[in-house]
Amino acid sequence: MKIAFSTSGDDLNAALDSRFGRAPKFLVYDLDNGTFAVVDNRQNLDAAQGAGIQSAETVARLGVGAIVTGHCGPKAFRVLKAAGIKVYNSNAATVTEALEHFKAGKLVEAGSADVEGHWA
Amino acid sequence: MINELVVISGKGGTGKTSLAASFAVLAKGSVIVDCDVDAADLHLVLSPQVKERHDFYSGHEAVIRQPDCSGCGTCLEYCRFAAVKLKTEDDTGIKYVIDPLACEGCGVCVRFCPVKAIDFPEKFCGAWMISETRCGPMVHAKLGIAAENSGKLVFTVRREARRLAEERKLPLIIVDGPPGIGCPVIASLTGATLVLIVTEPTVSGEHDLKRVLALTQHFGIPAAVCVNKWDINPGMTEKIEEKARQEGAQIAGRIRYDSAFTRAQIEERAVVETKAACVKEIKQIWDRLGVQKV
Amino acid sequence: MILAIASGKGGTGKTTVAVNLARVTGFTVGLMDCDVEEPNAHLFLKTGPASQEIVGIPIPQVDETLCNGCGDCSRFCRFHAIASFGGKPLIFSELCHGCGGCARVCPRLAISEANHRIGVVETAQMENITLVQGRLDVGVAMAPPLIRAVKARLPKGVPTVILDAPPGTSCPVIATLQGADFVALVTEPTPFGLHDLELAVDMVRELRLPFGVVVNRAGSGDDRVHAYCNEKNIPLLLEIPDDRRIAEAYSRGELIVEALPGYRCHFEKLWNSIGELITT
Numbered sequence: 001m002k003i004a005f006s007t008s009g010d011d012l013n014a015a016l017d018s019r020f021g022r023a024p025k026f027l028v029y030d031l032d033n034g035t036f037a038v039v040d041n042r043q044n045l046d047a048a049q050g051a052g053i054q055s056a057e058t059v060a061r062l063g064v065g066a067i068v069t070g071h072c073g074p075k076a077f078r079v080l081k082a083a084g085i086k087v088y089n090s091n092a093a094t095v096t097e098a099l100e101h102f103k104a105g106k107l108v109e110a111g112s113a114d115v116e117g118h119w120a
Numbered sequence: 121m122i123n124e125l126v127v128i129s130g131k132g133g134t135g136k137t138s139l140a141a142s143f144a145v146l147a148k149g150s151v152i153v154d155c156d157v158d159a160a161d162l163h164l165v166l167s168p169q170v171k172e173r174h175d176f177y178s179g180h181e182a183v184i185r186q187p188d189c190s191g192c193g194t195c196l197e198y199c200r201f202a203a204v205k206l207k208t209e210d211d212t213g214i215k216y217v218i219d220p221l222a223c224e225g226c227g228v229c230v231r232f233c234p235v236k237a238i239d240f241p242e243k244f245c246g247a248w249m250i251s252e253t254r255c256g257p258m259v260h261a262k263l264g265i266a267a268e269n270s271g272k273l274v275f276t277v278r279r280e281a282r283r284l285a286e287e288r289k290l291p292l293i294i295v296d297g298p299p300g301i302g303c304p305v306i307a308s309l310t311g312a313t314l315v316l317i318v319t320e321p322t323v324s325g326e327h328d329l330k331r332v333l334a335l336t337q338h339f340g341i342p343a344a345v346c347v348n349k350w351d352i353n354p355g356m357t358e359k360i361e362e363k364a365r366q367e368g369a370q371i372a373g374r375i376r377y378d379s380a381f382t383r384a385q386i387e388e389r390a391v392v393e394t395k396a397a398c399v400k401e402i403k404q405i406w407d408r409l410g411v412q413k414v
Numbered sequence: 415m416i417l418a419i420a421s422g423k424g425g426t427g428k429t430t431v432a433v434n435l436a437r438v439t440g441f442t443v444g445l446m447d448c449d450v451e452e453p454n455a456h457l458f459l460k461t462g463p464a465s466q467e468i469v470g471i472p473i474p475q476v477d478e479t480l481c482n483g484c485g486d487c488s489r490f491c492r493f494h495a496i497a498s499f500g501g502k503p504l505i506f507s508e509l510c511h512g513c514g515g516c517a518r519v520c521p522r523l524a525i526s527e528a529n530h531r532i533g534v535v536e537t538a539q540m541e542n543i544t545l546v547q548g549r550l551d552v553g554v555a556m557a558p559p560l561i562r563a564v565k566a567r568l569p570k571g572v573p574t575v576i577l578d579a580p581p582g583t584s585c586p587v588i589a590t591l592q593g594a595d596f597v598a599l600v601t602e603p604t605p606f607g608l609h610d611l612e613l614a615v616d617m618v619r620e621l622r623l624p625f626g627v628v629v630n631r632a633g634s635g636d637d638r639v640h641a642y643c644n645e646k647n648i649p650l651l652l653e654i655p656d657d658r659r660i661a662e663a664y665s666r667g668e669l670i671v672e673a674l675p676g677y678r679c680h681f682e683k684l685w686n687s688i689g690e691l692i693t694t
Contacts, residue, residue: 050506054497056499083499083500132424134425159422161610164606227490227513266583266585266617299452302554303555306555322665323458324664325665331452352661352665353665
């Protein structure tokens with residue numbers, strides 16, 4: 001299974017970004033073979049609206065099974081749920097730390113968005 | 121955790137901006153944001169020194185390249201917003217032109233023009249600024265005339281305010297919100313800690329308060345209400361406060377009708393910077409709101 | 415004649431002017447309350463029962479049996495109102511502008527449109543006044559589509575129409591003012607009043623509409639608005655004095671021209687001033 005982590009950096013030591021919708025990048029980690037790839041998400045940093053929706057579409061089309069992020073808004077959550085992607089909230093400082101927590105089963109799957117959407 | 125107080129009103133002209141300015145003065149360290157980007161007035165009493173100015177683009181607008189227009193009228197047929205106008209030229213025949221004030225930037229005409237004669241540039245909508253005031257940093261904006269007020273600019277100034285609050289370790293953001301209940305208001309209050317609704321003791325104030333409270337309930341944000349100019353109609357004041365309580369809103373207080381609101385504006389000061397009788401009432405409301413961390 | 419009452423700043427007295435103007439005229443008049451977020455005109459007019467019509471915008475509906483998840487719809491939409499990720503697309507109705515683009519681009523013709531409610535238009539009668547008001551559902555973000563629906567329901571054969579606009583200078587006001595013959599900008603003689611009046615003047619100039627200014631609560635501030643109108647050669651149509659009795663009557667939902675009949679001539683004069691300006 002692949003997991004996408006919201007991040008601003010380029011490797012596993014990079015910081016975990018607190019936002020999903022406007023995350024600068026996603027680090028997509030493949031649990032099956034321990035490799036990863038970094039995907040740019042910059043077109044969403046300045047999106048007029050629906051940045052969360054677009055980010056969710058991006059990770060869905062990458063075939064991930066789960067995302068780990070600081071906060072996920074309601075529109076993104078709706079798309080992720082429809083796509084069958086599990087959402088995990090984490091306040092770990094780095095991607096590595098978040099990954100360790102995930103592997104150790106310490107992260108709880110989110111049942112809903114944990115923050116308000118930004119606006120209509 | 122940073123507290124964010126958003127001051128809105130539903131009905132315009134109740135005294136939001138005057139109160140927001142007074143709160144900025146009373147606060148011990150805050151970032152102040154003017155989210156009424158359509159008719160921003162807060163700067164008139166806080167005298168900001170602009171430090172940064174950023175152009176703001178939002179959406180796109182369709183522009184027909186006149187020489188390439190074949191006059192087929194497909195754009196006119198497809199446009200849902202009555203933005204395509206006929207423009208006949210004597211020697212070049214029928215041409216169409218797009219009214220930028222009606223164009224919603226949907227891109228349908230751009231996509232379906234058979235001769236690809238329509239450009240789709242980003243729309244320049246205004247600018248946002250970061251300034252310094254005697255009360256601390258201020259983020260504000262000026263939306264262009266007739267620009268789309270979709271909320272993106274409001275969201276942008278709030279995001280910058282949060283960034284500043286985190287950088288400078290300021291515990292509070294005070295937002296001067298827009299009137300109404302549409303896009304810009306929604307963009308002003310999602311994620312707020314507390315909303316203060318400033319109303320007036322009139323049938324209009326009562327009517328509009330109900331709708332604004334429905335909005336805050338819709339978004340699950342705690343609300344407080346204060347009645348400005350309460351002595352214009354004490355009976356209505358009580359009626360409004362009772363209804364607000366029933367809807368789960370906190371009653372923050374009352375302010376009497378005081379010409380100091382206008383005088384302070386003329387002196388380019390916040391009301392609490394004058395010696396007006398209503399200053400005590402404003403301070404009481406500020407204390408009751410409890411957003412200031414000790 | 416279509417007369418619009420607007421302002422930059424909220425709370426200057428647009429609705430007060432609109433309803434009192436409607437009341438003093440003996441002619442048949444249509445009063446369109448285009449402040450669909452907070453419609454107030456009805457509070458001042460004792461109308462008969464209102465008839466209501468639900469208004470919606472066309473939003474996409476995807477036929478799952480035809481959709482192959484290609485994502486063309488999602489890539490086309492400028493508002494991110496339709497999300498595609500392989501399966502049946504998700505629709506975000508609150509972001510949709512109703513442009514119909516996704517339905518047109520779908521290569522499989524899998525998208526049709528259904529009416530999605532945004533609010534209501536209510537029509538009621540009081541003697542010679544037909545009141546048409548829009549009321550946006552709470553939580554709906556976009557006002558212009560409902561404003562257009564209100565204006566589309568202009569009563570037929572009515573010679574005079576008053577459009578009560580929302581405050582500000584952005585899209586809802588533009589949607590209200592388009593097609594008007596004259597705009598009366600209502601302001602107050604204060605710094606906020608002047609600042610927002612200047613924005614409103616820029617707006618009506620952009621729309622190329624003739625306009626004039628009404629100063630409400632005259633005497634409550636200073637003379638900067640008068641100086642501005644003088645300097646820019648903007649017609650000053652009317653001054654309503656800062657009379658506490660007006661504020662009190664307003665607070666009770668009473669028409670000024672009924673509670674304080676001495677003010678009837680003010681509003682009659684306003685009609686005359688506007689009439690003169692339009693004919694010249």
